[in-house]
Amino acid sequence: MDSYLAIAVATLAASIAYFQWRTSHQAVVRDLFEERYKLYLAISEVTLDSLKDFYLHPSDRAKLTNVRRRAQFLFGEEIIRLLDGHAVHLANLDNENSDVRQAHYDAVQDFLPLLNRSVQPYMSMTMKQPGVPEWAQQLRLAWKVFRQ
Known part of the structure; x- marks a missing residue:
């Protein structure tokens, strides 16, 4: 009886x-999402301000x-490369050559939809659902055979 209780x-x-463990894992996923979203909002804010003013x-x-x-x-790495290229375009918004300035302005305008598509895989709040390990399935099968 004591062994069953134990x-x-x-x-x-x-x-x-x-x-x-599952609860803490979910909290980590949520925290990661929140940090990524804060960065996304900051990038969007800088981009929209620069488009409005034609100036970084x-x-x-600094932001x-x-x-x-x-x-x-x-x-x-692909998001970092995207941000690096975007920084170059933002820095050239006040270029004296109007053709160069317009090319950079167009690139900055196209950036936010590109950023949205690029960060989407990182922004999902899904987690891998735990499966039943192979050894546990075999143990369950052995238990069924034993009981019969």
Whole structure:
């Protein structure tokens, strides 16, 4: 009788630990989403301000540098390359040559839809659902055979 109670308590403790792990994993996914979204909003703000003024303000330049520095830890290499190219276009919005300025302005205008498509895989709040490991399936099958 005592052994059944010990098994029940151990099973309960294991299930509590598992669900605590799942909850903390979900919190990490949520926190990662929130940090990425903050960076996305900051990039959008700098871009829209620059489009409005045809100029990259020094404060926006500092914000963009900070965003780029933080993004390297939250996004993949393709987003970093995209941000680096975008920074070049933003810096050339006040170019004296009107053709060059217009080309950079057009590139900045096209940036936000491109950014939306590029960051979408990073912004999903989905998590890999835990599957039943192979050894657990085999154990379950052995248990069924044993009981019969």
